[in-house]
Amino acid sequence: MNDTTTLSNAVQQASVSKDPITAYDQIRQRCPVVHDERLHWTLFKHEDVVNVLNDPQTFSNAVSRHVSVPNGMDQPEHTIYRALIEPFFNESRMAAFEPVCQEIAAELVRQSHQNQEFEFISGFAQIYAVRAQCAFLGWPESLHEPLNQWVRKNHQATLAQDRQALSEIAVEFDGYIRTLLEERRKAGTHAPDDLTTALMLETVNGQPISDEAIVSILRNWTVGELGSIAACLGILVNYLAKNLKLQHQLRYKPKLLPAAIDEILRIHPPLIASRRVTTQAVTVAGHHIEAGERLTLLWASANRDEAVFGKPDEFRNDRDPSQNLLYGAGIHACPGAPLARLELRLIMQELLKGTSRFALGENAAPVHAMYPAGGFDSLPIKLVMETCCGACS
Template sequence: MNDVVLLSEDVRKASVSNEPIAAYDQLRQACPVIHDRHLHWTLLRHKDVLALLNDHQTFSNAVSRHLSVPNGMDQPEHTVYRALIEPYFNQERLSAFEPVCRQIAVNLVKQAPKNREFEFIEDFARVYAVQVQCAYLGWPESLQASLVQWVRKNHQATQAQDHQAMSEIALEFDGYIRSLLAARRQAGDQAPDDLTTALMRETINGELIPDEVLVSILRNWTVGELGTIAACIGILVKYLAGHLKLQHQLRYKPKLLPAAIDEILRIHPPLIASRRVSTKAVTIAGQKIEAGERLTLLWASANRDETVFGNPDVFQPDRDPSLNLLYGAGIHACPGAPLARLELRLVMEELLRDTSRFSLGENISPVHAKYPAGGFDVLPVKLFVETCCGSCS
């Protein structure tokens, strides 16, 4: 227990450091399970995190005081809602959405500043995340500006751990969803034929889904998607800006992008952690954990575990994909992973297609997001395009 006592504040310190990923690496090598008064029992090794993900009897997902469908549920309730949700991310829906998503990426890349430095997270990544999510759900374009502002406010409140502001901002988002549901009910048969309307018409045990459950489902889809997609795009652009040979290769061989994207996001995870609660006493890496204790699964450490991946910073896209915990594992693996992969592939294809190269800006340094957010708060970028010399007319 001495290691736990000595390191009890180090998880929190690592989380708010300037280089949190490197700090997690050091912690993992020093002590695989750490008790922290902020994050409780924190697991840093790949094998321990994977074991918890696959043991949903011993470790419960019901960790929040608020309704969270389905990721905050356990079996058998989780199974029911998971079966309802998964078809919304099937290949038929994704194929229909792909041209819409690509056009959003095309438009944003064309509109982005060229040959000069600009703030990439605020002015591109978050805008793309909001636009594609609204398009997928069938939400009106008039809502996009409000959602971009909401994402900014939510991020700032989360970073500051301002719980009152976080609660108020959460209620604001729920208000957006309830207004959308009310508008569709008022429209009746004339309601838009989109994913949100389809979800409203679903039933469980012959009964329409109550509004509180609809709001929870749509909140989880949207809030998670907005922050994570923006973080992923920032990480990908930052990495490729620093690896020009790989950037060049992917520009001319876009078929390599899917594996490359997953590997880059393993090297620099966009998702920092998730939570569980123990349902019975258990021992992990020699540490006795009692029933009812909270645990933090530190993705940002587990997906870089050198005992699984060797040197975690080595780019190796042909790794066994089952080892990559980017989208989780077990019954709670992210149901929206196919959609996320599509959105990331398309935006990276268009960024690479419409530029000759991109690099980091020179005037401001990138700033890592702090726990619980991943990626970057600030990312100055230059998108370069070739300009005609005037002699090719």
């Protein structure tokens, strides 16, 4: 592969083959830096991606035309908002949320289709992501179904690259948040004592946060969380359905789950890429890139780089966690990682505890999500609960 080969063509080939991860592996091995008119400069190697993540002065995160707090900001503005946001994901908040989230997970498993094949992504994973996120933010249950519908519309518009629809969908989501803010302001001292209210009371440089910034923060938390948690859950269940020995081990040794979850999501990344823009001319892996050029960092390739992980498909629970780029690296590493890890651990614990095994469906094949989404669009699954015949009583 040479520089004239476009990533767009590679992505199309991956879609046809229904094996995008393998396609990214092949591109990385042949040409780790690719220039493409749509995605511009795309980096496939772990080393190159890490170097960009650790150099925010040269590679700016301000790539969107819209306000994006704080992930679309650079220093020093990013530092101010990051300091405001991180306490919302600290140990005490996670400890307080854990029993709430565990009950959500347990209830969903109890209500799930057992001993029959069903569509896992829309019928379980997306539902869990919405319920857990609403509970964390203090949003009412009346938003569950509208948000489920919103997720589906957003996914369809993203796949179609329908900019008009995406714009309308973004306005719709912001409308949900602005309604919540208005309700809390009207309630005054009787407003719910939840994370959303707490965020409204924060200040930046001694001044109240603007509604535009609050909406952006809550949008980033929610949109990112809903999509990524559902994608992660689908990947985890699919992987363990195909690896019954590991599934059995984790069912009886749940303490192994945190490292196992991160490793499975390294093998099959839920997040495909992120973007940067150069602030000055720079050389990356021998390629001269001018100032103002856009870059795509392909997580789905970097986290499987043979130079770092050896055999990328080999499951190992003892890898150096600092090398796993699942939640990014550098100053823009995901602040919500503690919440994501908590939600994934709890739902996997409940799924393993509440079933004898889970297996891939027999009536339809999984459908891989298309770029820029990760995971699966559709995943037929059977959650098996074997009951005692009574002879052992």
